[in-house]
Amino acid sequence: MDWETVIGLEVHVQLATRSKMFCACDTTFGDAPNSHVCPVCLGLPGALPVPNAEAIRLAVRGALALGCTIQERSIFARKNYFYPDLPKGYQISQFDRPLATGGRITIESPERGLLDVTIERLHVEEDAGKSLHDRIPGKTAVDLNRAGVPLAEIVGGPDLRSPAEARAYLITLRQLLVYAGVSECSMEKGSLRVDANISIRRLGQGTLGTKTEIKNLNSFANVERALEAERGRQQELLERGATVEQVTLLFNAATGQVRPMRSKEGSHDYRYFPDPDLPPLVLTPEWIEAVRRELPELPAAKRARLVAAYGLSAYDASVLTSERVIADYFERVVEAGADPKSAANWILGEAMTGYNELGRFAVPPARLAALIGLVRNAVVSHQAAKKVYVDMASTGGEARAVAERLGLLQVRDEGALARWVDEVVAAHPREVERYRAGETKLLGFLTGQVMKASQGKADPKGVQPVLLRRLEGK
């Protein structure tokens, strides 16, 4: 019980460029194998790399969103190792002079509340290709479409103290990078990958324990599961007096277990040195400032603004800002004239269900604002509006037209209201009697019956005066 867990994550995200990091090949995912290759990414003799300006811009943008200091001069380096999907026998990366250092993001820890996590560095590098071990029996098949795709590697500090914090960190990191338009950050498509370093120590102990690294983590949930499994394994080892070995582990999602991946032989001497094919990457302060200016409003600032400007609760603001698309949608609905609190309720309720299924909002902002207006002006009831919304989402119709077509406009005509009131009074003589005997709380019940009789069409505000007159006038 007196163990402390120390976790640091290394995250690779694919920078959202059209062409590769060092050549003009397409970065599109999922095409025929080896269809996006050229002399550079095939590592042909004589080919040379030229860096992609947009990859640098996106990496700088991401680094700024993570609060990093951008280095005006950084150096590309070769990381040497042999692997079938690494065409040149080295990966072009950055080593002792990375693009950005010293950032910080604030996360919401489930255990410790708001928490600052340091970002040690962010650097750019090229991806490797893909090795398929099960495609041809006894052989490894290699697809180099992904070789050379631009990546940013983000190294977080050893500031996380639980698997749940690791997950919270990832959620916040992804949110920031998606906001900043740096990366799609999709674990399914491989555009976000996580390696986790974990060690444990006695609470209060100053030095870090021996860490292990877990690779092959394919979802945030699995990051948490894998870290829990590894924490348990390390604790069990240490508690029975054994030691933790510094190894790289693979997580098996099916069994929930981690197991060692590589033998140590030769695998950790990458012999980094500056890539002589690439002069230093030099960025001017003016250029860096220009990238900073084009950064969109980031989640924390947006959250604070939504609370201040629209009087939303912290919770609502936080859910609305969980994705930039949702926040943008909210603001457009408000701009189109909707009451902010109603807009928030609608988006967090009805609209989110559809968004989660479709990945987009089916009803255009102005039309949702119009529907909210109809409810506010009692043209349709809140109940009826939900039906109208569902119809609008599938047919693409306009709020009032849909409400009319569905016969859901609220009825305020006194004659019509009186007919439903009469019906209810006739059907519930005992309740009417008790009301008249002073049991006035039955008014709510009777109003409800009228609404029911009208199939929700009656305007509740119109019903009461008519009902009262009927109950008290006779």
Added chain:
Amino acid sequence: MSVSPRDVQHVARLAELAVDDADLPALTAQMDRIVSFVAQLSELGDLDGVASYLAGPERTPLREDVVRPAELARTPAAIAPEFVDGFFVVPKIGAMEES
């Protein structure tokens, strides 16, 4: 000797070069000769404050993000020793890598 046969075997593994046991003594001697020769740079004394020389322009040019793959006069299939169903094919990765 500053270079041992074990050193040679170690770097040969890093460099993925097969070295015959029969060649090892001669190769070790040659490497030792070369390494001892280049070690005369120690005569230069303390070089800690000296910057590394980087050849070429002061700063790298950057390329516009446009998809315009260079044409290949020969396809991957035509240059590859083994190519099946669109894939380069190599013997399986050994057990020491990934199980």
Added chain:
Amino acid sequence: MSVRAAALETGGRLAEADRKGLNAVLAWSPEALDREAARVDALPAKGLLHGIPVALKDNIVTTEQPSTCGSRILEGYVSPFNATVVDRLRAAGAMVACKSNLDEFAMGSSTEHSAYGRVRHPMDPERVPGGSSGGSAALVASGVVPMALGSETGGSVRQPASFCGVVGVKPTYGRVSRYGLVAFGSSLDCISTFGRTVAEAERLLAVISGPDPRDATTVERPPLEPVPAPASLAGVTIGLPREYFPDDLDPGVRAACRRAIDRMKELGAAIVEVALPHSRYAVPTYYIIAPAEAAANLARFDGARYGARKSVDGDVRALYRATRGQGFGAEVRRRILVGTYVLSAGYHDAYYNRAQAARMRIVEDFTGAFASGVDLLFTPTCPTPAFKAGEKTSDPVAMYLADIFVCPASLAGVPAMSLPIGRSEGLPVGGQLIAPYFQEARMLSVAGTLERHLDAAAEVR
């Protein structure tokens, strides 16, 4: 003469060179020459090299001939793309005549380290033509082609130019695109030119120089503009670095240099002595940096995607080790091992980082000398004339020291050239001019003047 006739004659000379057993050529064919001629004829205008056959060192890739780099590991490999210099040669109307033999992957100083056999010196088959661009040098020296491309990493054009009695010019690093030059030591590699005369080597350099968007290390400078050789050298200050005239310098080489220096003085040049104290560390510095870069550059030759694969029963590591162990020759293997060693954990600081700093010291020597008012430096190109085959193959370090005077300019990235300045016991002797960055035109014009006033075929004592 029509271009086709020129192509035919070139074919005749190539066939003759084959018969003589020069072994300077790895690939040529009458059909390919004919296609080149047709290509020139189809050009809308006559270029600077109209109809001139040019030999390419076999580490410069073309789509129409194999590019083997003199290695078994690339036996039969035909590149899917052309080097930038090939495009530029063709646009200027040149014909790619043949691919020339070289030390494997340009690693050597004698062209004895080719998997396809050693190249003979055109004047004495027992001797080496120098290297690693020995094939190109021998072809120009024997009149098979008037011009050729070679490549330099540590003097591989100047040194064979000196041995063979032709002109060899290494431009400023970054002046010529390396795209399509199979990399050896990327921070040092320069495609360089050979000509029978200064003007020819200069013309070839003018055609291939200029920035290339495919090579991030090319410099934004317009192509070289040749300037005419002046009648006198008045106003030119030539520096003689004392470290390049050691006591044990070959007497023939010393005499030829003395004559050339006297001639420059007579032509009006001011001659001053200068010091380049760190040049003595150039060869050891070079033999750390170049192998380190080479070890990484040659990692791509693994038998997985192209080239000659050794079939094995085992896993992919076994394939790598067999393909690379058998595909590379002894000198290349040695350099890969040394390069891996100097970068490996525990040695990186002592060797690689130290060499990078030493390189800066060597650069500072040059910039200091030029800042002191010296326009050009003059030195012998090599300590001796062409040596005998087999003389240095048993001791790699002895071979490396053949480049002692050419290595420093390679490390500094400054332009340098060798021109014939006389003969010693019948063998050519070369003199080296070294210029500040981008001062190729100045260097070549002074060389042109000296060339005009020097009988390079004369025995000097």
